[in-house]
Amino acid sequence: MRILVTGSTGQLGSALLNQLKGSDYKVKVTSRRKPEGIGHFDWVYSDLLSGEGLDDAIKDVDVIIHAATSPIKNSKNIEVTGFENFLSKLQHIKHFIYPSIVGIEEIPLKYYKLKYEAEELLRNSSIPYTTVRATQFHGFVENLLLSKPLFKRYVIPGSIKFQSVSVGEFAEHLIDLINKDPQGRTNDFGGPDIMTLREMAELKIKINNETNKVLSISLPGKLYKSFRDGKNTCYSRKVGKITFEEHLGNKID
Secondary structure (H helix, E strand, C coil): CEEEEECCCCHHHHHHHHHHCCCCCEEEEEECCCCCCCCCCEEEECCCCCCCCHHHHHCCCCEEEECCCCCCCCHHHHHHHHHHHHHCCCCCCCEEEEEEECCCCCCCCHHHHHHHHHHHHHHCCCCCEEEEEECCEHHHHHHHHCCCCCCCEEEECCCCEECCECHHHHHHHHHHCCCCCCCEECCCEECCCCEEHHHHHHHHHHHCCCCCEEEECCCCCHHHHHHHCCCCCCCCCECCCCCHHHHHHHCCC
16 A cells, blocks of 8 residues: 655654654655655655645555645645645545644634635545544644743743644554545544643643743633633543653653
């Protein structure tokens, strides 16, 4: 079986390649930039924005894990317009695996709305697919919100909730889907603990023996409320095993 991994230089794409090394699958990877250390994997240049290279990337492929994404730059063109064009070329694909994000239909964030629109494009296509949503990755929460103290304080919206999960565990879960039948929208994949951002910051301070303090602030608006209400969590789907504490202590992803 021949597998294509898109977005192979991103956080999830890199984790997928690490998990696939040593497997019996014939793996092809595609991205705009060639990943380092891909070993015996075949790499094909492609660009979802322009469509260049896509035909070569999908040639002789059975299963696609679509890790390509662009949350900041050209999001509409990558997540929706480019994605729709990509789907139009995939009539021969046996299984299209689409990783998505928990709560995207309830959180008023532009990128999330685009991801939801992409889910709908896939659902309405004739391509056999599985969509699986995950909660935020450990590294995402730490790097985006807990990376740079200001005047020895983490100034954060401390009451917002996360159920962060290991990107490596999620990658393993996606790979496990390869030999299963397409499931449509399947069960969410959440981390083992639901914590407030303040609790996560205090845990980081404790583990790293930092002198930093936490200054928790409240923010107005529906976006803040959706995260405070835990719309990005899935209490009944605590599937991941690696905790945020273990991630901080061992940098396990």
